[in-house]
Amino acid sequence: MIQVRELTKKFGPKLAVDTLSFDVQPGRVTGFLGPNGAGKSTTMRMIIGLDKPTSGSAIVNGKRYAEHDAPLCQVGALLEAKAVHTSRSARNHLRALAATHGIGNRRVEEMIELVGLDQVAGKKVGGFSLGMGQRLGIAAALLGDPAVLVLDEPVNGLDPEGVRWVRELLKAKAAEGRTVFVSSHLMSEMAQTAEHIIVIGRGRLLADTPTEDLISSASAKVVAVRAPEASRLAGALAGPDVTVISRSEDSLEVHGLSSAEIGTIALASGVVLHELTPQQASLEEAFMEMTASTVEFHAADIEAPAPAGHIERNPNQ
Amino acid sequence: MSAPTLTMTSDSGPVGGRLPGADIRVTQARVFRSEWLKLITLPSSWYTFFAAAAAMIGIDLLVCWAMNSHWSQMGPMERLTFDPIGHSLRATFMAQLIIGVLGVLFISGEYGTGMIRSTLGAVPRRLPVLWAKLSVFVAATFVVAMVAAFASFFGGQALLGVHGTTLSAPGALRSVFGAALYLCVVSIFSMGIGFAIRNTAGGIATVFGLLLILPGLVQALPHSWEQHIFPYLPSVAGSGIYVVKADPGTLAPWTGFGVFCIWAVAAVIAGSWVLLHRDA
Ligand SMILES: Nc1ncnc2c1ncn2[C@@H]1O[C@H](COP(=O)(O)OP(=O)(O)OP(=O)(O)O)[C@@H](O)[C@H]1O
Numbered sequence: 001m002i003q004v005r006e007l008t009k010k011f012g013p014k015l016a017v018d019t020l021s022f023d024v025q026p027g028r029v030t031g032f033l034g035p036n037g038a039g040k041s042t043t044m045r046m047i048i049g050l051d052k053p054t055s056g057s058a059i060v061n062g063k064r065y066a067e068h069d070a071p072l073c074q075v076g077a078l079l080e081a082k083a084v085h086t087s088r089s090a091r092n093h094l095r096a097l098a099a100t101h102g103i104g105n106r107r108v109e110e111m112i113e114l115v116g117l118d119q120v121a122g123k124k125v126g127g128f129s130l131g132m133g134q135r136l137g138i139a140a141a142l143l144g145d146p147a148v149l150v151l152d153e154p155v156n157g158l159d160p161e162g163v164r165w166v167r168e169l170l171k172a173k174a175a176e177g178r179t180v181f182v183s184s185h186l187m188s189e190m191a192q193t194a195e196h197i198i199v200i201g202r203g204r205l206l207a208d209t210p211t212e213d214l215i216s217s218a219s220a221k222v223v224a225v226r227a228p229e230a231s232r233l234a235g236a237l238a239g240p241d242v243t244v245i246s247r248s249e250d251s252l253e254v255h256g257l258s259s260a261e262i263g264t265i266a267l268a269s270g271v272v273l274h275e276l277t278p279q280q281a282s283l284e285e286a287f288m289e290m291t292a293s294t295v296e297f298h299a300a301d302i303e304a305p306a307p308a309g310h311i312e313r314n315p316n317q
Numbered sequence: 318m319s320a321p322t323l324t325m326t327s328d329s330g331p332v333g334g335r336l337p338g339a340d341i342r343v344t345q346a347r348v349f350r351s352e353w354l355k356l357i358t359l360p361s362s363w364y365t366f367f368a369a370a371a372a373m374i375g376i377d378l379l380v381c382w383a384m385n386s387h388w389s390q391m392g393p394m395e396r397l398t399f400d401p402i403g404h405s406l407r408a409t410f411m412a413q414l415i416i417g418v419l420g421v422l423f424i425s426g427e428y429g430t431g432m433i434r435s436t437l438g439a440v441p442r443r444l445p446v447l448w449a450k451l452s453v454f455v456a457a458t459f460v461v462a463m464v465a466a467f468a469s470f471f472g473g474q475a476l477l478g479v480h481g482t483t484l485s486a487p488g489a490l491r492s493v494f495g496a497a498l499y500l501c502v503v504s505i506f507s508m509g510i511g512f513a514i515r516n517t518a519g520g521i522a523t524v525f526g527l528l529l530i531l532p533g534l535v536q537a538l539p540h541s542w543e544q545h546i547f548p549y550l551p552s553v554a555g556s557g558i559y560v561v562k563a564d565p566g567t568l569a570p571w572t573g574f575g576v577f578c579i580w581a582v583a584a585v586i587a588g589s590w591v592l593l594h595r596d597a
């Protein structure tokens with residue numbers, strides 16, 4: 001269980017985390033979302049005491065992280081950046097971390113095997129690919145069999161098989177009653193993994209809600225309607241907050257009315273309906289809408305692609 | 318499917334931390350062990366310690382051999398003030414640079430690679446890491462420096478032949494031990510600066526600046542100032558411990574060594590303040 005209370009972090013004048021309060025409950029995966037620079041990594045670093053909060057607190061299993069006698073057994077953390085000396089082997093890295101807690105070499109070997117690094121455990125970490133480094137970070141996080149996992153973009157750099165493996169691992173750890181707190185930029189990725197989602201933007205809390213609710217609220221009121229007398233129905237549906245878009249001769253897209261309301265109106269005006277389908281807005285769209293006002297780093301719009309045949313090709317190819 | 322219970326830990330008891338093996342927790346002794354593992358698993362530690370010992374012994378022997386073969390060309394005054402002990406420990410000055418670089422790197426290497434986040438994640442109280450790093454590195458320096466100092470002395474005296482001396486000569490034992498002790502304090506000093514500056518280039522520049530460049534700058538001051546400052550500079554105060562025939566105006570060997578230790582303690586205090594107060 002993680003309890004974040006009024007957590008605030010300033011870097012000079014820059015307010016990275018702004019009076020953030022939330023709980024991360026055990027027994028489920030909690031996703032932590034926000035656009036670039038929202039303050040996710042900073043919040044996670046404050047939870048494990050690497051950054052000192054300007055004010056407020058982060059409590060893990062009843063105490064500040066640093067106050068635990070065996071911190072690695074309370075929280076296993078994977079941070080955004082590599083946190084390994086490049087000239088040391090993966091095995092020696094894990095052994096040195098394990099040694100601080102009196103954790104034996106057998107556990108180290110088990111973790112190496114679990115993350116699939118057996119072949120390269122004796123090699124210098126400096127030569128590792130992004131995904132191998134990420135696996136080593138996960139092995140380090142699991143070393144103390146922690147009750148809480150704090151993982152900053154754990155699937156970053158993993159291949160599809162690795163992504164699935166992490167997803168299963170997180171779910172399994174949560175099912176064992178552990179607290180699993182994972183950050184990501186991708187709402188769609190989180191929707192598959194997390195039961196609960198916390199969204200922040202510019203350091204402030206935007207949402208703290210079950211994933212299901214987020215999905216249903218994301219389904220904006222857009223309903224696809226098919227009716228032989230589409231134009232007559234469109235007239236009947238018209239109203240101040242309603243927009244009706246004619247898709248074809250017999251189909252409409254209705255904004256601003258629920259499917260129940262449309263059905264009622266259709267019956268009242270004697271129009272036959274062939275289809276009445278609420279459209280799911282994509283989660284990604286909902287996320288972008290929610291965080292739109294807080295996005296700091298807008299990319300310039302990509303110019304429309306050149307017509308086919310005019311795409312420049314690399315002359316060396 | 319039944320609804321998930323969110324309060325499962327309160328009935329099923331705490332999860333996690335159920336590793337085999339007794340008493341899993343952080344202790345200072347375990348942090349020592351961890352830092353020792355870290356030191357010996359970096360190939361560069363071995364090369365650098367070897368380089369420090371080889372440079373110290375090699376240069377000292379070369380100096381003694383050269384002195385011996387030039388004896389016939391020396392003037393009578395030079396022969397009278399000839400310092401066989403000093404010549405056999407001449408390269409201590411050189412070795413301190415290598416030890417200083419290694420001391421800074423032992424700390425700044427962790428910041429540069431991000432390893433420090435793993436280290437402080439495992440030991441979030443932080444100060445045990447500083448004690449462990451200091452102890453482990455000073456112990457290694459002590460062994461290497463002691464071997465190198467005695468090898469230099471005995472090898473050097475052998476090459477000086479009839480102009481050499483023995484360990485029972487006045488000040489000889491203190492000087493040889495002193496050379497090793499001096500290098501140990503250099504290692505503490507440079508680690509303190511490593512913790513305070515955290516960055517390799519800046520840390521090495523600071524160590525070199527304080528040990529090598531500062532004495533030269535102070536000597537350029539007016540004499541009335543210089544004589545009150547110069548003897549207290551870290552390398553000037555500290556080096557008296559491995560010199561038998563001290564320059565006039567320098568502190569007594571153990572007094573000077575004490576002053577150098579105060580410099581090292583100051584560097585460690587600055588380093589621990591930064592370690593405890595700055596974000597990792
Ligand atoms: N050490 C630091 N010094 C100064 N500013 C910082 C520091 N660390 C983070 N910041 C700033 O704080 C804000 C939050 O950064 P943080 O890395 O926590 O965001 P994030 O949500 O993890 O972003 P991303 O999705 O890109 O990983 C950013 O504006 C960043 O520039």
Ligand SMILES: [Mg+2]
Pocket residue numbers: 040041042080152
């Ligand atoms: Mg981040």
